[in-house]
Amino acid sequence: MKRLPAIKTIVVFMLIVGIAAFQGCKTVDSKNEKKKVAVIVSTLNNPWFVVLAQTAAAQAQSLGYETKIFDSQNNTALEADNFENAIASGFNAILFNPTDADGSVTNVLKAKSAGVPVFCMDREVNSTEAATSQILSDNYSGCVAIGKYFVEQMNKKGNYAEILGLVGDNNTWNRSKGFHSVVNFYPALKMVAQQSADFDRNKAMEVMESLLQAHPDINAVFCGNDAMASGAYQALVAAGKADEIKVFGFDGAEDVIKSIKDKKIAATGMQFPKVMAQTAANYADDYFKGRKLFPKKMPVAVELVTQENVGDYTGYGKNDKAQK
Amino acid sequence: MKISKYIIAFVVIVAVAYNAVYFKKLDEVKASKAAKDFNAAQYAATFWNTKLLPNLNKAIDVTRLSFMLSRDPQTAFENYSHALGIGNLRYFLVSGKGTVESINENDVSVLIQTDSIKQKITIATEYIFGNAVRDATGLIDINEFNNTMDFNNVSAEINKTIREKVLPAFRQQVKKGNPIVFTGAIELNKEHLDLSRIEVLPVEIKIL
Numbered sequence: 001m002k003r004l005p006a007i008k009t010i011v012v013f014m015l016i017v018g019i020a021a022f023q024g025c026k027t028v029d030s031k032n033e034k035k036k037v038a039v040i041v042s043t044l045n046n047p048w049f050v051v052l053a054q055t056a057a058a059q060a061q062s063l064g065y066e067t068k069i070f071d072s073q074n075n076t077a078l079e080a081d082n083f084e085n086a087i088a089s090g091f092n093a094i095l096f097n098p099t100d101a102d103g104s105v106t107n108v109l110k111a112k113s114a115g116v117p118v119f120c121m122d123r124e125v126n127s128t129e130a131a132t133s134q135i136l137s138d139n140y141s142g143c144v145a146i147g148k149y150f151v152e153q154m155n156k157k158g159n160y161a162e163i164l165g166l167v168g169d170n171n172t173w174n175r176s177k178g179f180h181s182v183v184n185f186y187p188a189l190k191m192v193a194q195q196s197a198d199f200d201r202n203k204a205m206e207v208m209e210s211l212l213q214a215h216p217d218i219n220a221v222f223c224g225n226d227a228m229a230s231g232a233y234q235a236l237v238a239a240g241k242a243d244e245i246k247v248f249g250f251d252g253a254e255d256v257i258k259s260i261k262d263k264k265i266a267a268t269g270m271q272f273p274k275v276m277a278q279t280a281a282n283y284a285d286d287y288f289k290g291r292k293l294f295p296k297k298m299p300v301a302v303e304l305v306t307q308e309n310v311g312d313y314t315g316y317g318k319n320d321k322a323q324k
Numbered sequence: 325m326k327i328s329k330y331i332i333a334f335v336v337i338v339a340v341a342y343n344a345v346y347f348k349k350l351d352e353v354k355a356s357k358a359a360k361d362f363n364a365a366q367y368a369a370t371f372w373n374t375k376l377l378p379n380l381n382k383a384i385d386v387t388r389l390s391f392m393l394s395r396d397p398q399t400a401f402e403n404y405s406h407a408l409g410i411g412n413l414r415y416f417l418v419s420g421k422g423t424v425e426s427i428n429e430n431d432v433s434v435l436i437q438t439d440s441i442k443q444k445i446t447i448a449t450e451y452i453f454g455n456a457v458r459d460a461t462g463l464i465d466i467n468e469f470n471n472t473m474d475f476n477n478v479s480a481e482i483n484k485t486i487r488e489k490v491l492p493a494f495r496q497q498v499k500k501g502n503p504i505v506f507t508g509a510i511e512l513n514k515e516h517l518d519l520s521r522i523e524v525l526p527v528e529i530k531i532l
Contacts, residue, residue, distance in 0.1 A: 128470040138409055140476045144453050181480060182453050272411065279410060295466045301411025312516050
């Protein structure tokens with residue numbers, strides 16, 4: 001009977017050792033477990049965002065992480081579900097292309113409170129405290145360059161129209177502000193109309209058709225993205241005015257690069273979705289390795305593509321053959 | 325007595341409620357918040373006086389830079405260029421001494437000639453835009469800014485200073501054949517380097 005306490009002590013001791021060993025194994029296992037990176041993208045219906053999402057996932061995989069792409073289908077509610085799923089499924093970081101600058105903030109904050117860093121790509125959220133970092137095209141400076149080229153091409157005078165993107169989108173206004181920060185210096189350049197076509201090609205075609213009726217004397221049109229530039233050009237062709245009115249876009253989409261080569265469109269601003277996506281994945285990698293200080297907003301340079309230098313470029317980036 | 329107590333209480337409640345609610349225009353609130361948050365003009369002026377001007381002596385001679393860029397562009401970009409963001413557009417702080425070849429509508433052409441070098445550059449006098457001067461010194465840290473519009477506005481203010489304080493006297497006096505010295509910033513594309521079109525945004529420019 002006296003032996004019982006000793007046996008009890010040994011059993012308890014062995015149990016403690018066993019549990020500790022098990023915990024140790026578990027820790028080693030979790031250390032060896034691949035970290036997971038979620039890519040949540042506004043839409044996969046637009047090739048530009050497909051390039052963005054796939055590049056982000058590919059870069060994260062090349063750095064040794066498991067990845068999954070979530071499509072928010074331009075729906076903030078679906079985006080919220082994607083965040084909940086990603087957090088519940090144990091993803092360790094989110095590479096994020098938001099659907100709405102304001103509406104997406106709560107999703108990012110939800111991830112932040114769950115200890116999951118979020119790196120925004122291309123589109124920003126209207127909070128400097130939510131995301132770990134936001135890697136964004138320098139829309140404003142890109143449109144400063146377009147504005148300067150526009151003034152040169154117009155010889156500082158003439159009438160023009162502006163077709164805006166989504167009025168609730170920050171990129172729309174950063175582009176417009178950058179363009180006007182140059183063009184407004186020249187009073188002989190008169191903006192006769194400014195209308196939104198929601199970044200949509202068909203809407204831009206309709207807007208351009210009605211603009212031509214109201215203002216048949218315009219000399220140029222500046223469009224907030226390339227889809228709208230293509231739509232506007234289509235309307236000009238239908239009206240027989242394609243040779244008289246210069247079209248300027250923004251994005252660096254494949255069809256517009258071809259149109260610039262064919263001397264149909266005057267210029268665009270080349271964005272680099274691959275650079276943004278790769279930088280976001282690299283930042284996540286840095287975060288896992290202990291880096292904690294990131295720029296709140298990291299601008300990615302936008303390059304002016306004109307008929308003079310279009311040979312250097314291809315859709316969504318550099319012409320590999322032209323690269324040194 | 326009771327009625328007068330109720331009246332006093334009512335008046336106090338109404339007075340407190342009235343003073344607790346006030347209306348302001350949303351754009352006024354936004355503007356005052358933005359002004360409180362960041363003053364681009366003040367930031368640009370401080371940068372100009374305390375960082376840019378004292379560091380102009382660190383500018384690299386434009387002919388020396390061109391030579392290095394033609395020989396080993398990667399090293400030249402690594403050692404002498406800066407940019408606040410990422411990408412191919414990089415900025416250099418350069419200086420030089422040359423002779424005015426022509427005065428054009430938007431710029432002044434300058435020939436820089438030594439025993440072994442002959443190089444043409446232009447000094448921008450019309451299109452003073454972009455981030456070249458803001459970024460060329462590498463002395464602005466992107467982590468100082470929470471907002472993209474803040475650092476865009478810094479560029480706009482710096483360019484305004486050049487337009488209003490650096491260029492007017494030069495434009496008024498410059499003549500073909502004048503020897504000049506200048507320090508300023510240039511933008512070059514790392515991937516598509518074109519040394520035949522070097523355009524300097526001047527920070528200091530003097531006719532000798």
